Amino acid sequence: MTRTSQAETGSTDVVVVGAGFAGLYMHHRLRAMGLMAVGIEAAGDVGGTWWWNRYPGARCDIRSLDYSYSFDADLEQEWNWSEKYATQPEILSYVNHVSDRFDLRRDIRFETRMTSARWSDSANEWTVETDHGDQWTARFLVMAVGALSAAKEPEIDDIASFNGSIVHTAKWPHEGVNFADKLVAVIGTGSSGIQSIPLIAQQARHLTVFQRTPNFAVPAQNGPLDPEMVASLKQRYREHRAEQRVSHGGVVSPSPEQSAHEVAPDERTMRFDAIWEEGMLFGFLGSFNDVMIDPSANAIVSDYLRDRIRSIVSDPATAELLCPTSYPVGAKRLCLDTGYFETFNRPNVSLVDLRSTPITRLIPNGIETTESLHEFDVIVFATGFDAMTGPLLAPEIIGKDGETLRDAWSAGPRTYLGLTSHGFPNMFMITAPGSPSVMTNMLVSIEQHVDWSSEVIAWMAEHGVQQIEPDLEAQDAWVDHVNEIANFTLFPKGNSWYLGANVPGKPRVFMPYIAGVGPYREICDGVASDNYRGFTFQ
Ligand code: FAD
Ligand code: NAP
Numbered sequence: 001m002t003r004t005s006q007a008e009t010g011s012t013d014v015v016v017v018g019a020g021f022a023g024l025y026m027h028h029r030l031r032a033m034g035l036m037a038v039g040i041e042a043a044g045d046v047g048g049t050w051w052w053n054r055y056p057g058a059r060c061d062i063r064s065l066d067y068s069y070s071f072d073a074d075l076e077q078e079w080n081w082s083e084k085y086a087t088q089p090e091i092l093s094y095v096n097h098v099s100d101r102f103d104l105r106r107d108i109r110f111e112t113r114m115t116s117a118r119w120s121d122s123a124n125e126w127t128v129e130t131d132h133g134d135q136w137t138a139r140f141l142v143m144a145v146g147a148l149s150a151a152k153e154p155e156i157d158d159i160a161s162f163n164g165s166i167v168h169t170a171k172w173p174h175e176g177v178n179f180a181d182k183l184v185a186v187i188g189t190g191s192s193g194i195q196s197i198p199l200i201a202q203q204a205r206h207l208t209v210f211q212r213t214p215n216f217a218v219p220a221q222n223g224p225l226d227p228e229m230v231a232s233l234k235q236r237y238r239e240h241r242a243e244q245r246v247s248h249g250g251v252v253s254p255s256p257e258q259s260a261h262e263v264a265p266d267e268r269t270m271r272f273d274a275i276w277e278e279g280m281l282f283g284f285l286g287s288f289n290d291v292m293i294d295p296s297a298n299a300i301v302s303d304y305l306r307d308r309i310r311s312i313v314s315d316p317a318t319a320e321l322l323c324p325t326s327y328p329v330g331a332k333r334l335c336l337d338t339g340y341f342e343t344f345n346r347p348n349v350s351l352v353d354l355r356s357t358p359i360t361r362l363i364p365n366g367i368e369t370t371e372s373l374h375e376f377d378v379i380v381f382a383t384g385f386d387a388m389t390g391p392l393l394a395p396e397i398i399g400k401d402g403e404t405l406r407d408a409w410s411a412g413p414r415t416y417l418g419l420t421s422h423g424f425p426n427m428f429m430i431t432a433p434g435s436p437s438v439m440t441n442m443l444v445s446i447e448q449h450v451d452w453s454s455e456v457i458a459w460m461a462e463h464g465v466q467q468i469e470p471d472l473e474a475q476d477a478w479v480d481h482v483n484e485i486a487n488f489t490l491f492p493k494g495n496s497w498y499l500g501a502n503v504p505g506k507p508r509v510f511m512p513y514i515a516g517v518g519p520y521r522e523i524c525d526g527v528a529s530d531n532y533r534g535f536t537f538q
């Protein structure tokens with residue numbers, strides 16, 4: 001959808017930035033409330049993550065039947081997923097279907113990036129500007145900009161000197177990339193690398209994987225959905241969705257009652273084998289109640305997963321390089337794979353360990369490491385995102401006292417409930433730092449945030465209130481609480497993007513709230529029913 005319209009100016013009730021799952025649902029809610037909204041989206045169409053990340057192998061790692069909207073009972077009945085874990089094209093066609101069905105594109109300006117927003121306390125409104133020169137005033141600003149939408153380039157010298165093609169998994173060319181008969185490099189072995197490497201290897205003449213930190217990965221055991229299972233789930237979909245909402249991670253799974261140490265080694269292995277065969281992302285982390293709390297319980301799971309890698313990868317030296325040893329399993333986001341470790345048994349695939357031979361720079365025909373020169377036609381950066389804060393801090397957001405969000409968050413993000421920030425009235429951030437967000441099935445977290453924010457807006461209209469802002473004390477207490485819960489666990493014990501550790505110079509703060517979506521929802525609902533405790537209204 002190429003934008004052809006001239007710069008626009010005008011006034012509306014709400015500006016919604018982002019047209020992924022979060023922004024789209026926000027439009028739907030606002031329209032039902034009779035409010036006007038203007039949507040601003042940098043991409044050419046709806047879909048967010050699923051519009052941008054088109055690399056081979058991209059698919060969800062939460063079951064498709066769970067990774068979908070629950071707000072409309074007819075929608076969930078009529079849509080049919082073909083596989084346990086849907087591909088990016090299938091998820092994008094679902095988003096397109098939802099957008100058509102609810103006519104959601106109408107208010108959105110595509111290929112348009114929000115560049116700044118400034119709050120006026122006297123006018124009680126935001127002025128939002130875009131890279132097309134648009135200027136919108138609005139009572140409310142909703143930042144539905146995604147937690148994983150600001151692609152991170154690698155810190156490598158002389159990138160521009162490379163004469164071949166460079167592609168980033170998070171900005172994949174829509175026309176695709178032809179790897180046939182090419183010498184290909186993939187830099188990065190997080191979820192994006194792990195999903196794309198097996199498929200690129202099938203096409204390339206030779207694929208070299210550049211790995212800085214190995215990751216734990218569990219097989220997806222993907223496949224077509226059993227129609228009988230789908231029919232029976234659809235019969236109780238409403239109940240299932242209700243269970244998701246009060247669950248820990250936004251998926252329905254049993255709560256472990258035993259410590260890993262209470263169970264005999266043979267029985268533990270049987271339990272792990274069953275989880276491996278089932279192919280569920282967080283099964284291992286929830287296999288016992290102390291896996292993410294007690295380092296020795298965590299080591300039992302890590303040992304099992306490392307043994308699995310050794311049993312798959314034929315070359316023992318390569319297998320050892322692929323075994324993570326520098327952090328507890330789960331402290332970096334676990335990956336779901338299809339044939340990842342098996343790929344290293346192919347004759348056309350090799351692995352470069354960047355811990356022993358770091359990249360020094362790109363050269364016209366390839367990559368130089370401290371040890372050798374590697375020639376390539378195509379280099380794939382699977383180097384992730386400036387997660388959670390990146391998309392919120394890219395535009396200049398200027399709050400009440402002229403302070404920018406960048407300055408307010410210079411030592412790390414500060415939010416109340418992961419939804420609002422002191423000094424920035426009438427601004428809601430969907431799945432922001434301080435909320436469960438990326439630790440969960442994001443669809444559950446997104447719907448909860450959109451519902452909560454739109455209910456506040458409705459409450460304000462009902463009570464004749466113009467302005468809402470979280471109190472500094474409430475925000476400080478929330479930030480302390482988020483940190484306290486995180487520090488009780490092993491989650492902050494890896495150099496992960498959860499902590500901002502993947503971006504040089506980024507404050508090292510564990511960003512998600514990990515008490516679980518059910519308990520978190522209760523807190524948010526409690527705040528609302530207590531007349532929005534912790535907020536000041538005008
Ligand atoms: P996004 O989908 O990221 O959409 C945000 C939009 O905002 C983007 O389109 C962006 O262009 C736009 N935007 C940002 N800044 C601006 C600006 N200044 N101006 C204009 N537009 C702007 N989560 C799961 O729960 N399960 C999964 O299986 C899963 N798989 C994933 C796979 C990949 C490859 C990635 C990258 C993430 C995955 N996630 C998954 C997380 C995923 O991001 C969320 O599930 C969900 O799609 C986020 O929706 P969103 O609307 O919040 O954000
Ligand atoms: P990521 O997990 O941050 O992985 C980035 C990889 O690039 C890491 O291996 C990192 O190494 C490496 N890297 C970064 N900069 C580098 C540099 N300068 N030199 C060498 N290596 C470098 O990013 P991602 O794979 O895009 O995934 C991000 C998140 O998106 C996931 O955790 C997940 O939440 C979501 N996602 C989900 C799926 C899915 O399966 N549905 C797919 C893709 C993404 P270090 O680890 O050493 O930093």
